[in-house]
Amino acid sequence: MDLRKMYYFDATVKYQSFSRAAKALHISQPSLSNAIKALEREINAPLIERTTKQFQLTELGQQFYERSKSLIAQFEVMDTELKELAKGEHLEIRLGMIESANYWFSQVIIAYQKRYQHNQITLIDTLYNQTVRQALLGLNVHGVITNQHIVDTEIKSELLYNEPYVVLTKKDHPFATKEKITLVDFTDEALIIGMPEFQTSAQILKAFEQGNIKPHIQYKIERFEMIKVLVEEGLGIAILPQHYVTQHLSECLLTRPVHSEFLNRNVYLSTMKDRTFPESILKLFELIKTMH
Structure with a gap:
């Protein structure tokens, strides 16, 4: 399971729409749809209900969203910290x-x-x-x-x-x-x-x-x-x-x-x-x- 698919799933849940999420991610809607399907195959269970008109997560999808959101946040903090430590004394400090x-x-x-x-x-x-x-x-x-x-x-x-x-x-x-x-x-x-x-x-x-x-x-x-x-x-x-x-x-x-x-x-x-x-x-x- 790679981080990119987590980002895609997180965006899809955030925008409650494949089309809006794809636009925000600057990718095509079929590419996003295929990434989510690949993620579901890895987990071997559906994450999004496809039998209703309204966007809805399965119970497992909701649990995955909460955990993936936490992991993404941790990764972003780590990524930012490492880049700042590498820059040393050439930083933009925002307060x-x-x-x-x-x-x-x-x-x-x-x-x-x-x-x-x-x-x-x-x-x-x-x-x-x-x-x-x-x-x-x-x-x-x-x-x-x-x-x-x-x-x-x-x-x-x-x-x-x-x-x-x-x-x-x-x-x-x-x-x-x-x-x-x-x-x-x-x-x-x-x-x-x-x-x-x-x-x-x-x-x-x-x-x-x-x-x-x-x-x-x-x-x-x-x-x-x-x-x-x-x-x-x-x-x-x-x-x-x-x-x-x-x-x-x-x-x-x-x-x-x-x-x-x-x-x-x-x-x-x-x-x-x-x-x-x-x-x-x-x-x-x-x-x-x-x-x-």
Whole structure:
């Protein structure tokens, strides 16, 4: 039984169609059909029901699919690892990154490039829990810096730091001189937040909900940088992670603490548990864990 036939069978199940699978594999439909028939002859049992109009696996076909999918994933990890180990220090290192980590991570890159100047670093936005998992297990990234604690048998999440959220406001706003800011104070203020489906925004909204407080949300913005622009223009105030707003603030802006036990978050480095990395990638992970 060869790996090619497993790939063909996996694609056929994935697309639920011989014609669609053949197109995705860039082979003819008869070639795909013959490969699956050859596979069934090797096993000496049918894998796909051919007596119904709807695509359906036999019981054995379902078991074979689950096992072959696991073997294909293991092979792809091994293939990737060996190629990366062979390249040594001429790699493209791909990392998922939350926006709030950009400033401190730039210092990590400076330190890293002094030793591994031949490696290329590619940063990718990863905003949702499932996206992070898919990116790691699909080998699209080597690691992810995320504020999502992923509990998964195949993924390791290491705590990097805990940070509070702070309010971002103009210096001439009443909050700038207010002695103590609580969530109740936001009810009459135009609040600018990120998109509700993002983890950061969801946590902020949950903090208001836990305090039984309804904030006045004026704007929902996808990027933190745009939120800063709107605050600077006097269109409202925002609650943002402390790491994001400690650097590169314009002269007219300032941050203040918010007194709430709910407004803080953890940031993690997530990687695949059983993946083997070259020394140059492990060094980058080490710098991430020590320089945040």
